[in-house]
Amino acid sequence: MLDDVTRTEIAKALDDLAAQDIWNENVWKHCYDIVADNMSRDNLVSYVHDDLIHYTGRPLFRSTPRPEDLKPYRQQFRDVAEALRSRMSLADYKKNYE
Secondary structure, eight states, X not given: OOOHHHHHHHHHHHHHHHTOSSOOHXXXXXXXXXXXXXGXXXXXXXXXXHHHHHHTOOOTTXXXXXXXXXXXXXXXXXHHHHHHHTTOOHHHHHHHHO
């Protein structure tokens, strides 16, 4: 189970990532690391982990994702951040946001 400090820190990292207009590897790495470190403690955090991996969107011959590759994830990361702040379960998140 996540404590409130960690829950808030993960939510902030997701918001920070969603706020980036272009790929920022340092912001992504911080968010990825904190999610990976805590994914076994919360199903919603575990759920977003896979999206963070796919967010890198690294097809062959391109070293960084283009802004249009990132756009579909921004709102989802904001939604997960809000759900974490409100202590929402994964089931409730899926019911309310998907």
